[in-house]
Amino acid sequence: MPGFEIFGDEERKQVNDVLESGILMRYGFEGLRNNHWKAKEFEIAFAKRMQSNHCQLVSSGTSALTTALASAGIGAGDEVIMPVFTFVASFESILMLGAIPVLVDIDDTLTLDPNAVEAAITSKTKCVMPVHMCGSMADLNALQSICEKHNLLLLEDACQALGGTYQGKPLGSIGDLGCFSFDFVKTITCGEGGAIITNNDKFSKNADQYQDHGHDHIGSDRGAETHPNMGYNFRISELHAAVGIAQLEKLDEILAIQKRNYTIIRKVLETIKGVSFRKVPEGGEENYSFLSFFLPTEEMTKNAIAMLSEANVEANFYWYTNNWHYINGWEHMKNLKSLGLLTDEVKTQLKKLNDTDFSKSDAVMCRTISSLIKIGWTDTQVEDRANKMKKAIESVL
């Protein structure tokens, strides 16, 4: 994915700034750091780019989700509604707090189905966590209305959708909190890293403290700081943040190239009778990191994946049978394979998943192919890819 495709002198220069001062930690050591505060600088730039009041950097997208939930007061026994098509980090981040993941169906947006969300609300529900998979979004208007009606938090997992927008606003900035990942395969990368954005001053302060052992970050003597609440260590390092500063400056260029390559391929696939495309909610614009489309049947989709592979068209994902992203592959979670004890409430909820009917999601996922969009392709390579895809897909219809 793009971030690492365009790693260059700009990232090296930023990292060298840090190496030359030798201060790899984001806090303290004022006298020695040559006035380099890379994490702080990245936070300010990212908050501005995302039109949010606050940004808190952390060590990963997974720790961003945990920190965001904790900052908003989610804890043991609270229910968080999340989709069955996502990355394992969604339930991991919830379980880490002793909270309860409640998995519900997706629809043809490939994200949370608002009707399924509404049906899953109980007196314990505290938060709805849409996951904007593969560059596009959930129906955020519908989810916002549900959250307002039931007094729930809306936490957007925008880890895969950096740069996408909804009704003119950056994805991640619409809910109460938004989370991002800068791991090695994301739109921009720090190697490892994550961010939380919010307009809520209290959540922002809580996140700042939680990700650093509860430190209040007041004054310049770290050892003398107080700890208003307990926290953990989910800090980002200066080295990682330095890479992020350079990558963020390339974001708009990355998005423009993705859009161009996506559009070339989409126009060719649109000429195939039987191919339809993922629904993008009205007012939404994808970040164009994937082109996701549907074929008429599961069998045709499986055959198309085989034909694409045979034709050496790389990076076409069939999530339905991919361990990481769809509930079909989460046997470890459904069978309670935890190294530590789980609470009875969590066990009951997870066990239920073995008998829950997700046929609505199955019917969508078994016909979905997501095709990765790279930015290093030349125009000829994109056209060649599009034509090979058309030939492979038509051969199975």
Ligand SMILES: Cc1ncc(COP(=O)(O)O)c(C=O)c1O
């Ligand atoms: C949708 C989603 N959420 C969360 C994460 C977790 O991010 P990280 O790998 O930085 O922990 C990922 C990573 O792939 C993701 O795709």
